[in-house]
Amino acid sequence: MLEIKDLSVSYGMIEAVKGVNITIKDGEICTLIGANGAGKTTIMHTISGLLTPKSGQIFLDGEDLLKMDSEEIVKRGVIQVPEGRRIFQKMSVYENILLGAYQRKDSYDDEFEYIYSLFPILKERTSQLAGTLSGGEQQMLAIARALMAKPKIMLLDEPSMGLAPLLVRNIFDIIKTINSTGTTIFLVEQNASMALAIANHAYVMETGRIALEGSGEELSASEKVQKLYLGG
Ligand SMILES: Nc1ncnc2c1ncn2[C@@H]1O[C@H](COP(=O)(O)OP(=O)(O)O)[C@@H](O)[C@H]1O
Ligand SMILES: [Mg+2]
Structure with a gap:
């Protein structure tokens, strides 16, 4: 590939x-x-x-x-999850995930459900500022954002x-x-x-x-x- x-x-x-x-x-x-x-x-x-x-x-x-x-x-x-996560600290968990969809024109409601099923903790914290998450949760968020872009x-x-x-x-x-x-x-x-x-x-x-x-x-x-x- x-x-x-x-x-x-x-x-x-x-x-x-x-x-x-x-x-x-x-x-x-x-x-x-x-x-x-x-x-x-x-x-x-x-x-x-x-x-x-x-x-x-x-x-x-x-x-x-x-x-x-x-x-x-x-x-x-081809979607990269960068070293050091690079999430946006002052935006919410939801907004950070949404950023992953910036190039998409189709509906992404299904992806949100899939992402929240993979990372229940992100669902719980959906409106929390990303900067308040633990290191592990921030890594989950970085992966979640990448999934939103439908990686091959x-x-x-x-x-x-x-x-x-x-x-x-x-x-x-x-x-x-x-x-x-x-x-x-x-x-x-x-x-x-x-x-x-x-x-x-x-x-x-x-x-x-x-x-x-x-x-x-x-x-x-x-x-x-x-x-x-x-x-x-
Ligand atoms: N922006 C840069 N300017 C100059 N040298 C760099 C830069 N980024 C990385 N390097 C150098 O390139 C080499 C490889 O770095 P990198 O790809 O970051 O390694 P790794 O990810 O395996 O730790 C290192 O010697 C590093 O110092
Ligand atoms: Mg490196």
Whole structure:
């Protein structure tokens, strides 16, 4: 579904991503793990059209995403949940969710119901200011807003960041549920153990390059991954 070919991205002299190849298949959970600064967010932003690569190609179902601006990419159903949530603190939960629908012209009442069934806590807090939510609830809100845009593929950038273990489990369960309804997931994480546990396919990134690739199971069992990313 999404094919990244020989992608290189630089910030001035800094080469953040160097010749990366990633293939994400329709309906799967694909995860990209790696330490802080490895280049994960840079890849996300390039897929979303927020950064222009130095070289390489990105195809969505054969269509060249690099020829499109970020609005067109959103219209194709490529929806990013950004690192750090980026919700609007001074708007209500309801208004934040509604923002996800800004490009839609059809009715989205059904999505609201679906979202509130996934996140009952957001229904309870629908008129509360988003800034008053806990970190875990803010992450749920960021995911809810993305769902409003009817993603074909959801790009999740470190959804577990800063969350207590119980909430991390909760968020990962929700990601699995969303995937089970047919939404393809590209999950970027530093939390390697949880990410590999739910991944069909996984990539390990080190300083701008893909160092390892395999099924979630294969990489969980890899000695190198255990030593460097799973504290084993
Ligand atoms: N806006 C920027 N300007 C310059 N360098 C950047 C910028 N954003 C990221 N970088 C650098 O690019 C590299 C990859 O960063 P990033 O993609 O954010 O990594 P990750 O998401 O894996 O933590 C890092 O060395 C980082 O310092
Ligand atoms: Mg990042």
